Amino acid sequence: MTKFRLPGSFSDAASFEARLKEIDPSLGCDPEPLDASGPMGQSIEAGGLTLSNRFAIHPMEGWDGTSDGLPSEATLRRWHRFGLSGAALLWGGEAFAVVPEGRANPNQLHQGSSDAAGEGLKELMATLLVGRGEAGVGDRDFLPGLQLTHSGRWSRPTPDGPSPRVAYRHPVLDARVGVDSDDAVFTDEEVAALPQKYASAAVLASDAGFKFVDVKCCHGYLLHEFLSARSRPGPWGGDFEGRTRLFRETVAAIREAVPGLEVGVRLSVTDQFPFTAGADGVGEPDGLDGNLPYESAFGLDAADPFRPDFTEPFRFFALLEELGISLVNLTVGSPYYCPHAQRPAAFPPSDGYMSPSDPLESVAAHIAAVRACKKEFPGLLFVGSGYTYLQEWLPHVAQHEVREGHVDFVGLGRMVLSYPELPMDLLAGRPLRTKSICRTFSDCTTGPRNGMPSGCYPLDPHFRSLPEAKVIRAMRPKRR
Ligand SMILES: Cc1cc2nc3c(=O)[nH]c(=O)nc-3n(C[C@H](O)[C@H](O)[C@H](O)COP(=O)(O)O)c2cc1C
Ligand code: SF4
DSSP, rough: OOOOOGGGGGGSHHHHHHHHHHHHHTTOOSSSSOTSSSSGGGGEEEETEEEEEOEEEOOOSOOOOOOOSSOOOHHHHHHHHHHHTTEEOOOOSEESSGGEEEESSOOOOBSSTTTTTTHHHHHHHHHHHHHHHTTTOSSOOOOEEEEEEEOOGGGSSSSOOOOOOHHHHHOOOOOOOOSGGGGGGGHHHHHHHHHHHHHHHHHHHHTTTSSEEEOOOTTTTHHHHHOOOTOOTTTTTSSSHHTTHHHHHHHHHHHHHHHEEEEEEEEEEOOOEEEOOOOOOOOESOTTTTOOSOOOSBBBSSSSSSBBOHHHHHHHHHHHHHTOOOOOEEESOTTTHHHHSSSSSOOOOOTTTSSSOOOHHHHHHHHHHHHHHHHHTTSSEEOOOOOOGGGGGHHHHHHHHHHHSSOOOOSSSSHHHHHHHHHHHHHTTOOGGGGGSSOOOOOHHHHHHHTTSSTTTOHHHHHSSSTTHHHHHOOOOOOO
16 A cells, blocks of 8 residues: 655645655755746747747647547647647647557557548647637747657557557567567568658648657657667667667658758656556556566666666767757656556556555656756756646746756646646736646546547546546546
8 A cells, every 4th residue: 555645735835845855855846936937937949949938738649539540629629728728839749650550549640541631730730829829829939849659569550459569579568468479570671661651740740830740759659669679689679779770760761851840859768667556456566576687678777677777868868969859858667567657646547556656756756867867968958747746836846947957848748638728827927726737537548548538537627528527437446
């Protein structure tokens, strides 16, 4: 049983800060969040623009596109709300699969099934700008990007179940997705063809008005998995050079196809040994014995696979600098095998487990990782993740991190599903709407894990009124 105090139970910033300092004495929580005159309203140069605030919206898909990869009304609604946030950086919008078979779910946006994929992206951009117009921020000084993905091991393009394609055979995760032979491993010929798929998606993104594309290297998806493909023979595995080859070739193909388009990278900068629910429902490592040293991760100490090792991530950042890439969004682990680290939450999704530690420790790990990277690579622009669990203290901690120069942008994930106007409220000096603050119930993950669209079923009145809301609520594991 894990016992922890929820952020909402702290009565003031000082007592919350005291708890943070028990976890890591260097953490901080500003006493009072400021309006646009404060750190979160400080302008910053990014992507050739001067951006007027330090909020970014993280990519969040909704499992709600059409089966041929186009946005539905529900998708457009989400993007409208992303626009309402007024955040100066839209990091990715949501994962857009570069091939139909690389979808993580049958309703993921993608190219290759419909000739109208580019029109769909234009519609999303137009809707985003309507939201921004309503927020009073318009379309200037706004950096929107599209996240490009191949789901690799986590591909599930049809309702028939997983259809994994992997970079290498994995000692723990193969069993989770039914990989039992080398047939699922990408052949060298298949790998060589992938960069062109990213390039054609980048053309669509650029034509639709996106100013950058994110070559997604996180959360266990294909390009992230290649970064740890030490056991893969041939040109796309083995040493650091081989493991980053697919990424480098992808960037080169995008640059050749759309020379003016910026490229960014969302990276799982560290990882965790895969977790599973123990008999008491609390997460525990899934078969550590016999799997040490653990060589199947990027940015993780192989001898102690719960501790980051930034040696290779730092080499990766040096590579980004060489390639002229400065936009980096940092995240941790994967929602599939270590959700407590990737998406700190009070309540797990239906297929998850109770956090084995205070979720604040996971938030602290995100913050520490970003700080270490920013310190070593001050010229890169970093977006931090994992802030939503801070709840009412998010503005205070965000301001502290930006003010101290530990991070350039604070990314909002789940918080923007429940409360899209939070950045505008803060920047305008309005009090927070506490009833809209995401309480990390994880219903937005439970829905899709059970074949339903994502959304904030408990707090967003639109989703609360849907019949699915009750069904999902009943699936909530009890907090022990
Ligand atoms: C419903 C949902 C969909 C998500 N979709 C994506 C995605 O498409 N791409 C991605 O990189 N991360 C995705 N994420 C992860 C978020 O971008 C973010 O990293 C995570 O929620 C942690 O940030 P937070 O604490 O602010 O929520 C998703 C998260 C949720 C809850
Ligand atoms: S369902 Fe709503 S309250 Fe729950 S985690 Fe998702 S956004 Fe937050």
